[in-house]
Amino acid sequence: MKRIKSKINTQLWYEVYAATQRIPPGTVATYADVARAIGRPRAWRHVGTVLGMNRDPATPCHRVIRSDGFVGGFGMPGSTREKVRRLCREGVAVTAERVDLRRYRIPSPRILRA
DNA sequence: CCACTGACGCGAC
C-alpha cells in the first residue's frame, strides 16, 4: 500500500488500508467489519470516508461493501459499475448491485487484524 | 477553533 496524494497519512488511514488489503480475493467485508478490525467499532462512517479518498487502483477497496449487502459507492472512475465489475471478476456474484453476505462475507473478522 | 460532511448502520415506524 502506498499513499498517493500524501495528505491522507493518518494512523487510522493506514490501519484501514492494511485491513482492506487483508481481505481475501473472492470475499468481501463490510465497512463495520473493517472498523471493528482496527479497533474503532464506531468509526465505520470514517472508514467509508477514507476509502472514498483513495485513488490507488492497487488497493482492493472494492471488497469493502455495506452491511446490508449493497456494494455501496466507489470513488474511482466507473463508480459503482466498476466496483461491481471487479467483484464479479473475482467470483463474487453481484445481483442488482447487491451481494449475498452469508456466502461471500469473510469467514472471520480476525483475518483483517494484524 | 467551529462546523460541515462523507464509498455508513440500524433502530423506528
Next chain:
DNA sequence: CGTCGCGCCAGTG
C-alpha cells in the same frame, strides 16, 4: 417486510 431519519468518527475547510 420496505422506508425514513437520526447517529457516528475523524478529517477537512
